[in-house]
Amino acid sequence: MILTESQIAEFKDLGFLKIGRIMSVSQADELRERMFSVIEGRAENKPESVTNLTGQEENVVVQIVNIWEADDLFREHIYNAQICQIAAELMDTDTVRVWHDQVQYKPPKIGGPTTWHQDHPYWPVIQPADLVSAWVALEDATVQNGCMSMVAHSHKWGPHKGGTIGTDENYLPTPDMSLVPPGTKIDVVPCEVKKGEVMFHHCLTWHGGPPNRSDRGRPAIAVHYMPGHVRYVPEGSTHLVEHNIEVKPGEILKGKHFPTVWENGHVAAH
Ligand SMILES: O=C(O)CCC(=O)C(=O)O
Structure with missing residues (x-):
């Protein structure tokens, strides 16, 4: 075990867990440079997509999906042994696979906000929300x-389906209160994270963030890890990476685009 019982209990209670350093500053710098080479089209291979999530020039959030398929350092990153083991411990599973990864880069001065959301409602083709x-x-x-x-x-x-959690002028959530258990206080926790540190969140935890008007860019890589029991369960809506799915509806989601990264206590062969 990497995590203590109290860290696991904290994650189960709060829905997120800050861990701390997972790579050196220079390793993070190297990944950041690879990110720019993908954004600028200099990388040898292509990710699934590179888009500005807001569609606005004055509020840019560059999203790259599946950068691991474009760059070998990001490919190594999805197999990071410590991260994979922590994911396995938080999901209480022997098998960890990658659903997809996601860079979000908010450039200096013109970086946009992250609207309040949960992740799993954006993933309508996989179940359960674990x-x-x-x-x-x-x-x-x-x-x-x-x-x-x-x-x-x-x-x-x-x-909750997207759009039910609004954002006010201070980038705080304005949810439809019928979604929240009666008497509950909305407890918003800003999560500052240093370069090379990792934090984990559950796929139903509400999260969002303000724009970037500072002089420093805000690049980050999120890897969305699934426990071994997650299945392909299409429910009418589609998803960007669904075309990569090779299993039939109802089957465990696996395959070359959804690599197994952790198995029975070890990083999977790759
Ligand atoms: O990087 C961000 O600010 C948002 C990322 C996010 O929504 C996620 O990883 O689920």
Whole structure:
């Protein structure tokens, strides 16, 4: 075990867990440089997608999905032994696979906000909602440059479709209160994370973040890890990476685009 019982209990209670350093500053810098080479089209291979999530020039959030398929250092990153073991311990599973990864880069001055959301409602083709994400800062992430905030305990409130959690002018959540158990206080926790540190969140935890008006960019890589029992369960809506799925509806989701990274206490062969 890497985690203590109290860390696991904290994650189960709050829906997120800050761990701390997982790589050196220079390793994070190297990943950040690889990120720029993918954004600028200099990498040898292509990721699934590179988009500006907001569609606005004055509020840019560059999202790269499956950068691990474009760059060998990011491919190594999804197999990071410590991250994989922590994911296995948080999901209480022997087998960990990658659903997909996601870079979000908020450039200096014009970086956009992250609207409040839960992850799993954006993933309508996989069940159950037992995934965890490992989010690594590739530059110090602070409130000023648009770090994430988490709503403590919100993963226990069930899944809500996108758009039900609004954002006010201070980038705080304005949820439809009928989604929240009566008497519950919305406890927003800003999560500052240093370059090379990791934090984990559950796929039903509400999270969002302010724009970046500072002089420092805010690059980060999140890997969305699934426990071995997650299945392909299409329910009418589609997903960007669904075309990569080779198993039939109802089957365990695995295959070359959804690599097994951790098995029976060890990093999987790759
Ligand atoms: O990087 C961010 O600010 C948001 C990332 C996110 O929403 C996620 O990893 O689920």
